[in-house]
Amino acid sequence: MLLLTTVVFWLAGICDGVQRLTCPYDLMDEGLPRVWCKETSPQCCTGFSFSRQSQSLDAGSLKVTQGVDSFTVDVLNLTQGEGMYWCGVLSSNNTIIKLAEEYFYSSSYVWDILRWILMPLLPMVSIFSYCYLNRKHQNKKEEGQLMNIAMTSDLAQNNRQNEDSAEEITELE
Structure with missing residues (x-):
């Protein structure tokens, strides 16, 4: 029973509308601007850069938490729609150094399916x-x-x- 309850709460946590991507970087890249973008092709993406001090992006749709050697982006709302997203840093020659990538789903889509299965x-x-x-x-x-x-x-x-x-x-x- 405890295991089941733990799994349900864990799934609810996944499906609470927040998806997360952790972006580890080398200490030499610590001062570079951060990048969040949606993949348009395997070599390209569209999005924006932001500073190390930024905590909220895209009109509050993204929350950024800075760690010692990484930053984490919490996606509250996918304004660009579901797809493959990258996080990275912007090099001095304006090239994106990709740190991590993950496919993000429309959270309501995932939760809509799971809640009708799990809640009953x-x-x-x-x-x-x-x-x-x-x-x-x-x-x-x-x-x-x-x-x-x-x-x-x-x-x-x-x-x-x-x-x-x-x-x-x-x-x-």
């Missing part, structure tokens, strides 16, 4: 898990009672055998 399953799985665990607990309880009855029966039988043995010993004397 969650209550059903919860109910079945509760019933299963409750029944399992009940079975253990019944097994314990049966063991007590069996042990009591064995003790009574042993007592009878001991009494019979004692009578036989008495008769032999």
Whole structure:
């Protein structure tokens, strides 16, 4: 049950409308302008550059978080539509040095599909898990009672055998 809940919350986190791309760079490229763009061909992309201090881009559609040797772009809204996106740095000769790339989907598309599959399953799985665990607990309880009855029966039988043995010993004397 815990595993299922964890998976559902993890999927909900993926599908909450935020997709992320982490862009690791060499320390020598730290001062270069950053780039975010959508691939138009394997060698080209269209987008924009931004500074290291930028935290919000494209009218709030992108959130940038700076790390020690990387920056992360959180995509809140795909204004250019779904497709392959790059992050990188802009070299001194205006060439994009691609750091990472990933295909981004329209988040509503992914979430629309997953929520219709996962959300009805969650209550059903919860109910079945509760019933299963409750029944399992009940079975253990019944097994314990049966063991007590069996042990009591064995003790009574042993007592009878001991009494019979004692009578036989008495008769032999």
